[in-house]
Amino acid sequence: MFRGYLRLVLFGLGLLVGVQVPGFIDDYGKRVAAQRAESEESLTGFRETAARFFNGDLNALVSHYRASTDEVMRSDAQSVEHLVRRSELLESEWLAMQGPWYAQAWHLASAADQKMLEETIEAYSYQVLLAPQAIAWALASGLLLAWLVELIVLGAGWTLGVGRKHKVIAHEKRHWR
Incomplete structure (x- = not known):
């Protein structure tokens, strides 16, 4: 659930940043x-x-x-x-x-x-411009930011072993005689 909200926040942040690009270019x-x-x-x-x-x-x-x-x-x-x-x-x-x-x-x-x-x-x-190019920049930035952060977090988690299920292999008992 937290990951879902985090994705939404990152997507929203990306939208807000992306919608600024056409305005800045225009300025x-x-x-x-x-x-x-x-x-x-x-x-x-x-x-x-x-x-x-x-x-x-x-x-x-x-x-x-x-x-x-x-x-x-x-x-x-x-x-x-x-x-x-x-x-x-x-x-x-x-x-x-x-x-x-x-x-x-x-x-x-x-x-x-x-x-x-x-x-x-x-x-x-x-x-916040509501021109078509501003909306396109916003959506692209939102998706890109959410996707990149998720890749980074998942990559770091995978590297550190977080969330991986470890298989336990049962070994036969060996008798040393």
Whole structure:
């Protein structure tokens, strides 16, 4: 009876954890989209200058700033280059978050930008989405957690001999004479 309740508790815990995954993926995607929009806004003037003088090549604009004899322009080259690199990073993150749900989940687990991932974790508030993908994640997580814990407990019990029935073999009496 206790094992049955334990399974239910583990399944429920897995459900609650699993239902968070789509919400977290969505929050990360929204963070990336918002920062990407802000980055694009901050580069607008530089993009116009690059379009006018360098066929839209922001890297050529940065090179021009670096090669300038004006100390202010050389100093600004580093700032503009930082904005360009940040924009490129955000664009690649945004593209990764435009794929199917499993690609998004894999990207977050393996290649997400650590700073944005940490920011998303810090700002994340637990939620229960009733979207189909959230329900699928919840059921899969619940079953997986309950199954893994049961396997671990049963494996440990079997290894330690708990619950095994020992056969007693009756030996004939031997007379030593």
